[in-house]
Amino acid sequence: SLWSHLKMTCAIATCIYLQYGREDELLGKEPDDYTFALIGGDADRIGAYLNRSLRLPDLRGGSDIVKEATQAAAKYIASELGPDCVIFSAGGNFLAVAPAFMADDLIEKAKEEFERATEGELTITVCKVEGDGSRLKSAFGQMWRRLRSEVRKKKLVNPIELRPGLRAGLELCDVCGRRPWRHVDPMRIRPYDMAPRPERLCEACNKRRLRGLEVRARLHLKAESLEDLEDEDGYVALIKADGDSVGRVFDGSRLMEYGREVSPARLDFLSTYIHEVCERELRRVVEEDFGGEVIYAGGDDLLAIVKGRDAFECARAVHDTFVSTMREQMTRSLGVLIMKSHFPIYVGLLAVSQLLDNAKSLEVKNGIDFDIIYQIGITKEDVSYKARERLQKKKLTARPYKWEKFREFLSALSDLMGLTETQIYLIADIMTSDRPDKIHAAKCFVRSQIGRGLIGYEVEEKLLKAIDDGMLVDIVMARRRIT
Numbered sequence: 001s002l003w004s005h006l007k008m009t010c011a012i013a014t015c016i017y018l019q020y021g022r023e024d025e026l027l028g029k030e031p032d033d034y035t036f037a038l039i040g041g042d043a044d045r046i047g048a049y050l051n052r053s054l055r056l057p058d059l060r061g062g063s064d065i066v067k068e069a070t071q072a073a074a075k076y077i078a079s080e081l082g083p084d085c086v087i088f089s090a091g092g093n094f095l096a097v098a099p100a101f102m103a104d105d106l107i108e109k110a111k112e113e114f115e116r117a118t119e120g121e122l123t124i125t126v127c128k129v130e131g132d133g134s135r136l137k138s139a140f141g142q143m144w145r146r147l148r149s150e151v152r153k154k155k156l157v158n159p160i161e162l163r164p165g166l167r168a169g170l171e172l173c174d175v176c177g178r179r180p181w182r183h184v185d186p187m188r189i190r191p192y193d194m195a196p197r198p199e200r201l202c203e204a205c206n207k208r209r210l211r212g213l214e215v216r217a218r219l220h221l222k223a224e225s226l227e228d229l230e231d232e233d234g235y236v237a238l239i240k241a242d243g244d245s246v247g248r249v250f251d252g253s254r255l256m257e258y259g260r261e262v263s264p265a266r267l268d269f270l271s272t273y274i275h276e277v278c279e280r281e282l283r284r285v286v287e288e289d290f291g292g293e294v295i296y297a298g299g300d301d302l303l304a305i306v307k308g309r310d311a312f313e314c315a316r317a318v319h320d321t322f323v324s325t326m327r328e329q330m331t332r333s334l335g336v337l338i339m340k341s342h343f344p345i346y347v348g349l350l351a352v353s354q355l356l357d358n359a360k361s362l363e364v365k366n367g368i369d370f371d372i373i374y375q376i377g378i379t380k381e382d383v384s385y386k387a388r389e390r391l392q393k394k395k396l397t398a399r400p401y402k403w404e405k406f407r408e409f410l411s412a413l414s415d416l417m418g419l420t421e422t423q424i425y426l427i428a429d430i431m432t433s434d435r436p437d438k439i440h441a442a443k444c445f446v447r448s449q450i451g452r453g454l455i456g457y458e459v460e461e462k463l464l465k466a467i468d469d470g471m472l473v474d475i476v477m478a479r480r481r482i483t
């Protein structure tokens with residue numbers, strides 16, 4: 001767009017002006033002779049930070065702190081260079097262009113500002129890559145790829161130190177489990193499977209919870225707790241989604257396939273556009289169409305909570321809205337996790353992150369993985385891709401689904417709603433048994449039911465196909481929770 005182009009031109013002009021002011025002996029240099037720096041920041045272990053949430057306010061608070069910290073870093077750079085020099089900033093990430101001689105100072109200060117806002121609870125890695133004006137124009141994508149790999153390398157060199165475990169005997173915070181508790185939340189009783197008492201929070205976790213309460217008031221959010229978002233059976237769904245291969249779209253790998261390089265202006269346009277789609281369109285879908293809540297929608301990421309029963313319909317709407325708004329140039333993968341609303345929220349966050357990873361492990365991405373958890377002891381391994389593969393081999397699941405396959409799953413799910421509970425459980429029972437001929441036996445059972453007039457012919461074909469595809473057990477699992 002023209003606006004993005006002008007903004008970028010301004011940024012480059014600003015950088016030149018700042019260098020010009022400093023080295024006036026260089027009067028008359030061409031833009032190509034100036035050295036620019038791309039500065040990129042990426043929060044460390046942001047997933048683990050957000051997952052450190054026992055309750056809805058903890059998650060809201062954490063997400064708000066990330067937002068504020070990202071803005072603080074970007075704002076510092078903008079205050080030094082002007083807002084045009086910040087190419088994008090959202091969800092713990094930022095990218096800026098600066099005159100090379102200012103880069104080190106900006107890196108240090110941006111990091112300081114970020115970590116001041118998080119009070120050190122979440123750190124950020126900030127790096128730079130330098131190039132002259134002609135490289136900035138002609139090889140911007142390459143510079144950005146190099147910057148991202150610099151950030152990754154630096155994270156390996158400086159592994160993020162977790163606070164050391166405390167001596168046994170100290171009573172620890174119920175949220176982070178790492179520091180002694182200092183505050184009690186009288187409004188909250190610990191989850192159901194422990195001896196009931198009010199939750200105990202350490203200083204940092206208490207602040208974060210209070211921030212979450214503040215966020216609710218500020219944004220006029222309806223739900224006080226997860227229970228306010230549950231369906232009539234007491235289930236909520238966490239939906240986590242992000243755009244597929246966004247890095248490749250941004251850094252120009254995608255464009256290079258068409259023989260073009262990405263320009264800073266194009267990157268600026270794309271990131272703004274994707275951010276707006278997520279922030280505006282997907283929020284509308286989740287909140288207005290499904291009465292759920294968006295926890296964050298920044299960059300291309302989305303985390304939302306809806307009623308358990310709405311899980312698949314909302315996931316479908318989020319996916320289709322994104323893909324159609326991006327004019328089918330980008331796809332989106334999702335993780336969907338259904339759980340009891342009184343479970344600690346980190347249980348769901350941990351699982352849904354793994355589910356999204358599973359969906360993204362599919363060869364062409366554009367996938368979805370889902371699960372329903374009935375106990376809080378679930379681990380990432382329980383829902384890992386490897387665990388999925390083991391079940392797939394036995395035809396006990398077809399998860400994760402490619403998007404087209406998921407559509408088939410949804411239509412099979414609704415087609416088979418007419419079966420009685422007993423019929424479908426009998427089939428699932430055979431499928432999950434140890435007998436070596438279980439697939440054959442399940443099909444025989446279906447045919448016998450037809451022979452006795454208990455299953456219609458129109459259902460037979462779908463049922464047999466679902467057995468062959470490994471979808472049947474997924475359908476049995478889902479039909480109890482999804483209308």
Ligand SMILES: [Zn+2]
Nearest residue numbers: 173176202205
């Ligand atoms: Zn704590």
